[in-house]
Amino acid sequence: MLNRSISPAGGASKKYQSSTSPAPRKPIFGQSEQSSILGDLNNQSKISNMTQFANYMYVPCPSHQELFITNFCQDPQCFEPLCPECITNHIDFHQQKGLKGKIENIQKVRKEHSASIDETVHKLTLRLNDQKRFFAEYPQQRYQSVMDQLRTAHQKCIELVDNYFQNLQQQLKESPLDDQVQEFTKIESEGLKLIQTLNKLQEDLHNDNYVRSIIQISENRKNFFESKYITAMDTIQKNVENAQLKVYIDDFQIKMIEENIRKYCFFSKTTSVPAKVLYQQPQSELDREKENHTKYIVQKITPLIKPTTHISDILINQQLQSNITAPNHFDDGVDNTYIKLEDDTKNIFIYNGEQIQKKTLNTQLRVPSHHRFYHTKQGQYLIIGGINKDKARFKATGSILELNLEQLTLLPHSEMILPRAMTACCQYDDYLYVVGGTTTNDENTSIAKAERLNLNTRKWTSISDPQHKCSGCSLVHHGKYLVKIGGKTDIFTPCNQIELYEISKDNWALLEYKFTSTGYLRLPFNAAAATISHGQILIIGGSVHDVSSDETQILNIDEKTIKKSIPLPKPLEFSSQAIITNGQLIAYTDDPIQLLTGTGEYWQLQ
Numbered sequence: 001m002l003n004r005s006i007s008p009a010g011g012a013s014k015k016y017q018s019s020t021s022p023a024p025r026k027p028i029f030g031q032s033e034q035s036s037i038l039g040d041l042n043n044q045s046k047i048s049n050m051t052q053f054a055n056y057m058y059v060p061c062p063s064h065q066e067l068f069i070t071n072f073c074q075d076p077q078c079f080e081p082l083c084p085e086c087i088t089n090h091i092d093f094h095q096q097k098g099l100k101g102k103i104e105n106i107q108k109v110r111k112e113h114s115a116s117i118d119e120t121v122h123k124l125t126l127r128l129n130d131q132k133r134f135f136a137e138y139p140q141q142r143y144q145s146v147m148d149q150l151r152t153a154h155q156k157c158i159e160l161v162d163n164y165f166q167n168l169q170q171q172l173k174e175s176p177l178d179d180q181v182q183e184f185t186k187i188e189s190e191g192l193k194l195i196q197t198l199n200k201l202q203e204d205l206h207n208d209n210y211v212r213s214i215i216q217i218s219e220n221r222k223n224f225f226e227s228k229y230i231t232a233m234d235t236i237q238k239n240v241e242n243a244q245l246k247v248y249i250d251d252f253q254i255k256m257i258e259e260n261i262r263k264y265c266f267f268s269k270t271t272s273v274p275a276k277v278l279y280q281q282p283q284s285e286l287d288r289e290k291e292n293h294t295k296y297i298v299q300k301i302t303p304l305i306k307p308t309t310h311i312s313d314i315l316i317n318q319q320l321q322s323n324i325t326a327p328n329h330f331d332d333g334v335d336n337t338y339i340k341l342e343d344d345t346k347n348i349f350i351y352n353g354e355q356i357q358k359k360t361l362n363t364q365l366r367v368p369s370h371h372r373f374y375h376t377k378q379g380q381y382l383i384i385g386g387i388n389k390d391k392a393r394f395k396a397t398g399s400i401l402e403l404n405l406e407q408l409t410l411l412p413h414s415e416m417i418l419p420r421a422m423t424a425c426c427q428y429d430d431y432l433y434v435v436g437g438t439t440t441n442d443e444n445t446s447i448a449k450a451e452r453l454n455l456n457t458r459k460w461t462s463i464s465d466p467q468h469k470c471s472g473c474s475l476v477h478h479g480k481y482l483v484k485i486g487g488k489t490d491i492f493t494p495c496n497q498i499e500l501y502e503i504s505k506d507n508w509a510l511l512e513y514k515f516t517s518t519g520y521l522r523l524p525f526n527a528a529a530a531t532i533s534h535g536q537i538l539i540i541g542g543s544v545h546d547v548s549s550d551e552t553q554i555l556n557i558d559e560k561t562i563k564k565s566i567p568l569p570k571p572l573e574f575s576s577q578a579i580i581t582n583g584q585l586i587a588y589t590d591d592p593i594q595l596l597t598g599t600g601e602y603w604q605l606q
Helices: 031-038 042-057 084-097 104-175 177-205 210-219 221-225 226-240 251-255 258-264 285-292
Strands: 071-072 081-082 101-107 313-317 337-340 347-351 356-360 372-375 381-384 399-402 409-414 425-430 430-434 452-456 459-462 476-478 481-484 498-502 505-509 514-517 528-531 538-539 552-556 559-566 579-581 584-588 594-597 603-605
Touching: 071 104, 081 084, 081 210, 084 101, 101 104, 101 347, 104 177, 104 210, 104 221, 104 226, 177 210, 177 221, 177 226, 210 221, 210 313, 337 372, 337 584, 372 425, 409 459, 425 476, 425 481, 430 481, 476 538, 481 538, 528 579, 528 584, 538 584
Parallel strands: 313 514, 514 559
Antiparallel strands: 071 081, 071 101, 337 347, 347 356, 372 381, 381 399, 399 409, 425 430, 430 452, 452 459, 476 481, 481 498, 498 505, 528 538, 538 552, 552 559, 579 584, 584 594, 594 603
16 A cells, blocks of 8 residues: 655645554644644634644544545535545545535544534523523512512402412412423533533544544534524523513402402413413403413423434554354254355355355246345245345345255245345244345335244234334344344445344334444444354444445443454455354355354454
8 A cells, every 4th residue: 555645734745654643743834734724823822722732633544554534524424534545435435326525624624613612612601601690580580579469469368268379379389480490400401511512522622532523523513503502591581581470359359259269369371281271261351351461481492412422432442352152053953054145146155164165046036136045043044035136126025935955946935024125134933033124226215124934834923113224234133132233224324223122022222332442433234243152242344334344343232332353354245144153153245255254363264
């Protein structure tokens, strides 16, 4: 690979050397370059921050360690840091999709994010302080004024209706004013949390964590920089200022019994939700007066959304060695010949534990493209869904075919409830579970549907749907759960979620995991996965944004973490099932078809 050289602004000036600690590197700036990136250095109060900002300008590219990250793609579907070597491939990637990538100098993006945080924190701090002073004074004055009116009426009716006035006092305490105060308290709490988060991101923008900070800011820009919180506080203040609570008293009727008092002494209030009717009576002049006076409206403010990320605050550049202790996939006595069928052909690859043989099926049918081939524990070979181009060029099929290995023929087995391709499947007991997939030949038709097959009766039944639609995900049995990992929600967007299906309860739940190692920091599409030990699932290969990966990762279900492991010999994708046999993981790769074997300590292709 060629060494590249770039200047702080993105031009050629200085050859980089491979380095994992960029801090000692002291780039030489011209005065104009310093001003464009760091701003006005004549401001002495900012010198220390700007110097720290400049000290962390060079971060190595995770894909090309000899080069540094110089640019950042700001396409809403992308948000990827790039080195000079990455840029050409990334532009080609966007052009192939008919899009135009928005690639900027990463130092420019860094400066813009830093300025946005400063401005947002300043505005939010000032507004919160003003609002806090307002609520410290105004609500209490209004409350006290209404309470004085209430006491006057109480004195006139004390002998007859003491209990009734106690009830009115309780209604006053529960008035919408208190609701608005509570709403502001929530807004204040969320606003302070947002300030804390933005300050932490600002700190990261001035050290070697700035790339991760830029990604987090870009992914959550709408939540960080929109002015919803300020608008919400303005609305609350306006509602409180416009509110009117008045006690209505008819002196003549004071002498009447309690039932009459209920008619003529009351709180009048109107809210955005149906109000309780204190007393039903025919329309009168007093009723019309109540309807015509100023309304008090309580507007529910949507709480600020706390930004979420699957990236740990601290990332380590360390490989975790996997240890395969899981039992064999096949039941004892079952032929464990490992099969791969090539899409849209009649080719079959047979691995008998020693070598791979390529043969041709004895059938008029071609193997459906984008199918999933599954070896059951009992020794059945099932072809699940896909695109049967002999019948429909683009639409998925719901047909399940069974391979007769001796005669090399394909026989009808059953029909799924919903046709699907690029699905994920997994066996538990006598059931085969199928989750996600597409209804056509591209990921834009990804679905969030699941069903299962009774292997004894060949009957399909629906199960509850996962929370996120996806195709090309991985599905693994682990204890009492099925674990759905990664995939795509559409042709551009990775499904960066892990869901747990509790088999006995027919229920899906999200796993709030964290990446704790450096790397792509995304869950892959078309990866292979298998349970390798108690609490651990090994995820190998796949692709992120259509770029094949050589990463292997270990998902720890109990710790809710993902750590990288020993990499593959080269970037690989998988549409075939990964199985464990005799302490090894084996899986067929795609394009070209090869067999990957390994223990987690080493990997080899044949």
